[in-house]
Amino acid sequence: MKEVINNDYQISDEIGRGRFGIVYRCYSIVSGDCFACKSIDKRLLSDPTDRECLQKEPKILHILGGNPNIVQIHRLYEEEDYLHMIIDLCDSHDLFDRISKRAGVFSESEAVSVFSPLISSIGYCHRLGIAHRDVKPDNVLFDSRGNLKLADFGSAEWFGMNERGTMTGVVGTPYYVAPEVLSGREYNEKVDVWSAGVILYIMLAGVPPFYGESPADTFEAVLRGNLRFPTKLFRSVSPEAKDLLRKMLCKDVSRRFSAEQVMRHQWVVTGGETRSMADLT
Incomplete structure (x- = not known):
């Protein structure tokens, strides 16, 4: 996991962990605003269904953009082994x-x-x-x-x-x-x-x-x-x-x-x- 993504976001502490990846707190280098970075390790996605979900989620979030009660996606970065989604930071208790x-x-x-x-x-x-x-x-x-x-x-x-x-x-x-x-x-x-x-x-x-x-x-x-x-x-x-x-x-x-x-x-x-x-x- 890179500490900086494309010179756009500074990656900070880990705030969550799932089956295929980790969620980090991150900061916009330009504005200083806080976001979450959901980083998914594509090497763990051996099931074709899981790979399909990986590709589908960012597209669906883009379609749903603008609703105040749905997590928004702000940027998407793809590397050979990882997919990074910059999304709203929700750091209160779920x-x-x-x-x-x-x-x-x-x-x-x-x-x-x-x-x-x-x-x-x-x-x-x-x-x-x-x-x-x-x-x-x-x-x-x-x-x-x-x-x-x-x-x-x-x-x-x-x-x-x-x-x-x-x-x-x-x-x-x-x-x-x-x-x-x-x-x-x-x-x-x-x-x-x-x-x-x-x-x-x-x-x-x-x-x-x-x-x-x-x-x-x-x-x-x-x-x-x-x-x-x-x-x-x-x-x-x-x-x-x-x-x-x-x-x-x-x-x-x-x-x-x-x-x-x-x-x-x-x-x-x-x-x-x-x-x-x-x-x-």
Whole structure:
């Protein structure tokens, strides 16, 4: 890893590490602004699918450029053995860390303050024909100002390029993956709505809606899709929030809400406040 990339960016300390590369803090030599440099070792990409993802992610980030709740790509540098992406620096705790640190639950107003920009960013992706396909708390980042940034589009796909608007392939993460992905059938962008619904459930209840002792058991629970609201966990959760969860974590994809429908739901529109429809008129 070079300490300076093309005389443009000064590489600093390591701030993250993944399967195929390392994320560093870096600084623009011209402006002094802080960014992150995601450096991927291409020699570790023996699987053709992984190589395809490597080429696809920068292109997708360019298409999604301009949305304040999606990590932006600023520059791309390619060497023989490495690919370096200069992206937004998100050096605050990610959503996974925030959930783990609480060892408890979010109030509804706290949950909606995270959920609203998240589902808005997902809706933006879907309008441009892109599905993220790995929405989970680890990929929900925050910058130093507290702005939410959806990240890691390595598993994303252009469903808009398919006449039927469908995709195939088992991608995603246990707990958050939609049942139709695991079933091996074709699926559409609503897989992201399911994953966002799991995140919302966890923020309100402190536990995932579908889980098991092993990944295989978890997948079985997801495939069953038996959504429950244990009284002990949901005693203080509003009927509006539970209604939204039912419509997001709906196994019947034709009845599952789209991201746009989620954004128009009463619970989101009112900022998590429990009001009757009469109060809104």
